[in-house]
Amino acid sequence: MSQEIVSKVSSYLTPHVPLNLIAQGAEAVVFTTNVHPYLPAKDSSNKSYIIKYRPAKRYRHPLIDRSLTKHRTLSESRLLAKLFLIPGLKVPQLIACDVYNGYLWIEFLGEDLPNNGGFSNLKNFLWMFASSDPYDPIVKETLIKVGQQIGLLHWNDYCHGDLTSSNIVLVREGFQSWQPYLIDFGLGSSSNMVEDKGVDLYVLERAIVSTHSLFAETYKEWLMDGFSQVYRGNGSNGEKKLKEVISRFQEVRMRGRKRSMIG
Numbered sequence: 641m642s643q644e645i646v647s648k649v650s651s652y653l654t655p656h657v658p659l660n661l662i663a664q665g666a667e668a669v670v671f672t673t674n675v676h677p678y679l680p681a682k683d684s685s686n687k688s689y690i691i692k693y694r695p696a697k698r699y700r701h702p703l704i705d706r707s708l709t710k711h712r713t714l715s716e717s718r719l720l721a722k723l724f725l726i727p728g729l730k731v732p733q734l735i736a737c738d739v740y741n742g743y744l745w746i747e748f749l750g751e752d753l754p755n756n757g758g759f760s761n762l763k764n765f766l767w768m769f770a771s772s773d774p775y776d777p778i779v780k781e782t783l784i785k786v787g788q789q790i791g792l793l794h795w796n797d798y799c800h801g802d803l804t805s806s807n808i809v810l811v812r813e814g815f816q817s818w819q820p821y822l823i824d825f826g827l828g829s830s831s832n833m834v835e836d837k838g839v840d841l842y843v844l845e846r847a848i849v850s851t852h853s854l855f856a857e858t859y860k861e862w863l864m865d866g867f868s869q870v871y872r873g874n875g876s877n878g879e880k881k882l883k884e885v886i887s888r889f890q891e892v893r894m895r896g897r898k899r900s901m902i903g
């Protein structure tokens with residue numbers, strides 16, 4: 641990780657904003673901080689926030705780079721703000737954005753899992769149960785809820801674009817219950833196309849199969865149960881649309897299989 645980027649962020653945000661680097665993806669550098677951009681420090685000291693920064697890419701022309709950064713930061717923040725208003729859909733709250741400089745300030749979600757299980761995303765959560773009881777009722781309940789969240793997203797004609805098990809964060813509710821939240825809408829879009837929905841479902845299926853292959857069949861069933869519940873809750877129109885999405889999902893899966901056989 642380039643120290644240069646960290647220094648740049650730190651000097652832009654001033655020393656009043658302590659930063660803890662937690663991730664560097666292809667697109668963005670992600671920090672946590674305990675400082676809220678608007679509230680006085682004493683009001684926010686127990687909470688954590690995410691600062692997502694899209695650094696400049698040297699290989700792009702500076703003008704194009706600035707325009708792309710602005711466009712992507714704006715698009716992610718708009719999407720988050722719209723999704724946050726959909727009843728029942730769980731996404732982190734957008735707190736602030738600085739689109740010209742590529743910064744998003746977002747509510748921090750999740751926690752560390754017990755026994756060094758890592759951060760509470762779906763991937764680590766399933767690993768945690770893999771060695772004890774992979775078919776624990778908590779796993780079932782959580783995967784059904786994950787399916788419901790994806791169902792709600794798609795039913796409202798939005799797509800995620802990078803629906804991996806790391807982009808689903810679990811927030812503890814009570815002692816033994818977890819609420820899934822969808823994060824990272826950098827590639828998300830408003831879309832009513834069954835193709836985009838089928839691809840979302842396929843990407844998640846691949847993520848589950850590749851990391852939890854032994855239990856994947858059951859996990860997929862639970863996910864699709866939750867997903868279908870949302871569509872079926874919308875009457876005959878929901879049933880019709882559900883069939884279309886599932887049929888396209890199967891088509892996307894077939895294309896994926898052919899591609900991996902051909903190489």
Ligand SMILES: Nc1ncnc2c1ncn2[C@@H]1O[C@H](COP(=O)(O)OP(=O)(O)OP(=O)(O)O)[C@@H](O)[C@H]1O
Pocket residue numbers: 662663664665666667668669670690692732746747748749750759802806807809823824825826
């Ligand atoms: N709101 C949040 N609450 C808690 N953790 C978060 C949040 N947003 C992001 N993270 C953490 O930071 C990581 C990277 O964030 P995000 O996926 O948004 O960035 P990215 O650069 O698009 O990543 P990638 O290129 O890996 O997809 C996430 O996997 C997650 O661990």
